[in-house]
Amino acid sequence: MAASTELRELTVELGERSYPILIGTDLLKRTGDLFLKRGFPVKAPVLLVTDSAVEHLYASTVEESLRQAGYNVTRAVVSSGEKSKSLGVFDDLITAALEAGLDRKSTVIALGGGVVGDLAGFVAAAYMRGIRFVQIPTTILAHDSSVGGKVAVNHRLAKNIIGAFHQPEFVLYDLDTLKSLPMREVRAGYAEVIKHGLIWNEEFVNWCDERAEQLLALDSDSLGHALYEGCKVKSIVVSRDERENDLRAILNLGHTIGHALEAVAGYNELLHGEAISIGMVGSARLAEKFGYDPGIAEETERLFRKFGLPVRIPAHYATDSIMEAMMHDKKFAEGKMVFVVPKAIGEVEIRGDVPVEWVRGIVEGLKEESGK
Amino acid sequence: MAASTELRELTVELGERSYPILIGTDLLKRTGDLFLKRGFPVKAPVLLVTDSAVEHLYASTVEESLRQAGYNVTRAVVSSGEKSKSLGVFDDLITAALEAGLDRKSTVIALGGGVVGDLAGFVAAAYMRGIRFVQIPTTILAHDSSVGGKVAVNHRLAKNIIGAFHQPEFVLYDLDTLKSLPMREVRAGYAEVIKHGLIWNEEFVNWCDERAEQLLALDSDSLGHALYEGCKVKSIVVSRDERENDLRAILNLGHTIGHALEAVAGYNELLHGEAISIGMVGSARLAEKFGYDPGIAEETERLFRKFGLPVRIPAHYATDSIMEAMMHDKKFAEGKMVFVVPKAIGEVEIRGDVPVEWVRGIVEGLKEESGK
Ligand SMILES: NC(=O)c1ccc[n+]([C@@H]2O[C@H](COP(=O)([O-])OP(=O)(O)OC[C@H]3O[C@@H](n4cnc5c(N)ncnc54)[C@H](O)[C@@H]3O)[C@@H](O)[C@H]2O)c1
Ligand SMILES: NC(=O)c1ccc[n+]([C@@H]2O[C@H](COP(=O)([O-])OP(=O)(O)OC[C@H]3O[C@@H](n4cnc5c(N)ncnc54)[C@H](O)[C@@H]3O)[C@@H](O)[C@H]2O)c1
Ligand SMILES: [Zn+2]
Ligand SMILES: [Zn+2]
Secondary structure, eight states, X not given: OOOTTOOEEEEEOOGGGOXXXXXXXXXXXXXXXXXXXXXXXXXXXXXEEEETTTIIIIXXXXXXXXXXXXXXXXXXXXXXXXXXXXXXXXXXXXXXXXXXXXXXXXXXXXXXXXXXXXXXXXXXXHBTTOOEEEEEEOSSTHHHHTSSOEEEEEETTEEEEEEXXXXXXXXXXXXXXXXXXXXXXXXXXXXXXXXXXHHHOHHHHHHHHHTHHHHHTTXXXXXXXXHHHHHHHHHHXXXXXXXXXXXXXGGGTTHHHHHHHHHHHTTTSSOHHHHHHHHHHHHHHHHHHTTOOTHHHHHHHHHHHXXXXXXXXXXXXXXXXXXXXXHHSTTOOTXXXXXXXXXXXXXXXXXXXOOHHHHHHHHHHTBGGGOO | OOOTTOOEEEEEOOGGGOEEEEEESSOGGGHHHHHHHXXXXXXXXXXXXXXXXXXXXXXXXXXXXXXXXXXXXXXEEEOSSGGGSSHHHHHHHHHHHHHTTOOTTOEEEEEESHXXXXXXXXXXXXXXXXXXXXXXXXXXXXXXXTSSOEEEEEEXXXXXXXXXXXXXXXXXXXXXXXXXXXXXXXXXXXXXXXXXXXXXXXXXHHHHHHTHHHHHTTOHHHHHHHHHHXXXXXXXXXXXXXXXXXXXXXXXXXXXXXXXXXHHHTTTSSOXXXXXXXXXXXXXXXXXXXXXXXXXXXXXXXXXXXXXXXXXXXXXXXXXXXHHHHHHSTTOOTXXXXXXXXXXXXXXXXXXXXXXXXXXXXXXXXXXXXXX
């Protein structure tokens, strides 16, 4: 077993666009060295994008490291929260990039959770039609969002509808930053970690189950391993299907119901990880309908409960609103209902033949009043 | 010599993303057939983006053709003019796309000049991280903008600063649509046609010189040949360097000074083609400074005059403002001045060592008072 400061490294294999993910402790202060080592031109200004919660905790460490290495860095701070993933804030960041004098050789850094990553990533993708981008994730959930190059902002009618595929140059994951995360964000982040196990790696699911206590306590070694394994599944899938023509869709396990719940909740009641936790239980129940082992649903539910995640739909969410929100979700190709369904723990399939009534039945069955 | 209705076809070679450019007469009504032939799914809604000047002339022909082929098409109209290339109008078009129910298999069509092409292209690039895009150019200038996949909107501080590389599925160039173009737009369009000759093909420059009268009269056969040759140069260059790492930069001949003039003019006094006409004369004078034949500058100037294009900077444009605007232009890498310079008619080189004083001298020398 690794020491708690072991540096874990893996590569997202994408030919010319391959990049490393570094996971370890005390890494923020190595940002400048990494910039130099990877040949980022010192003369090209850097824009550090972060949010109002993360800024005071970690921005100056990253900036200092860059300045010591000779880089000129400008800080741009957005409000903490999903609302910042808007075209208006995107516009403000483009202004900031122009005012900071960013050129074609410049870099945009995202220092924060998935919100900052998606937003700053779309700035890097669109500014001068694409400049360098670096991810420094500071949430557990962002082990998912920082890998794979999907960047986007929201539109008032739909989430993540305006975006691009724009891979980072590297992902720098400093485990120390996760210590300041609110406990609710920690739990929510593990929903995506466990998702990666559920779609690909039964052994890792069992490991999470055994290590739940250490994971929730943010023990560095357990955390490092969990993020490494989660990122690994994501990397493998993205390497094989960068643009979501087929395989990559399996990463959406639990997201069809999950996104609908987020939409109905107005994006402030439920965290993304909480919504997909409920969604994954729903998908597992769908598996039962297709004749797979009913034990999958029970097992999934037990595991999420162990991590303190919700597994029921709050009673006041109207089934009709949830169903309607699903119809607007972009995972419906040409009117048919598409779902990622677990065939077993660690294995999923994509079904394009899911009857709407089944889904409605499952949504009803997940309502708080109706089950424990 | 080809008959006036000859269909000219060429391919932009980009591996998997290769696509045809079709140039001929009476083509709009073939849009639906082309969609079917190229396998665009009939169930996926189509968004037709056009502007307020083009709408009444050609939109219904395109729509009718698509409807007869079984497609569901929604029209979105933006105001005519460069002002529509904004993030605000982009947002409106994303709303229109969502309301029209566009999905991942849908297509966005640009029917219009370079403004509509760049704007609708960025919508297609960003909507759901990229959907199909078709260019139906209706200006001469758009032979340039519709080929090569550069799409963008402007920011109040800089032109084309927010964008993507997003290649169309095909370009459909109906010569009949050009008959309704205002004469000033016709002349301005030829500035980019001649630019393609100046950077790559001396013979074609001579041909343009000989055919100036027929070209300005929009004789279909001459026009078809000119657009074919212009598109060909653009295609070759783009095929070799899609993302402007090196070679593609030669397409910017005349654009460094040209963009600065547009910026100083506030984007309404000078048309893009007019600005780069002046800019190309400036670049040719720079060639002289580097010791190349002074005849290049005279020849360039004579040719643009023949097409009724401006070759002098209006007297009231302050030299300081022009120089400052150039400093903001993204064609300056790390503070050095970069220019595309003609070595001869039909051949250019990229120089990264242009002294600012030379450029200032040339700008001064091009002022209306000071020239003949
Ligand atoms: N691009 C992708 O592939 C992908 C995948 C999954 C999720 N996402 C997106 O990610 C977003 C959610 O990401 P998230 O859960 O990280 O949300 P987030 O970025 O909003 O972070 C959650 C909260 O924690 C705060 N925070 C972040 N780091 C902190 C730290 N170290 N200490 C203290 N507080 C900290 C933030 O300010 C915020 O309030 C959603 O917008 C979702 O759409 C994208
Ligand atoms: N993407 C690229 O590679 C590229 C290359 C060159 C230029 N551009 C962009 O192209 C734009 C300029 O293009 P443009 O000159 O075509 O401008 P435009 O689209 O504004 O069209 C010029 C004018 O002609 C009108 N018009 C268009 N077609 C007509 C027709 N058939 N009949 C009558 N009127 C018609 C328009 O409404 C407009 O008023 C600029 O924004 C420039 O940045 C892009
Ligand atoms: Zn997710
Ligand atoms: Zn141009």
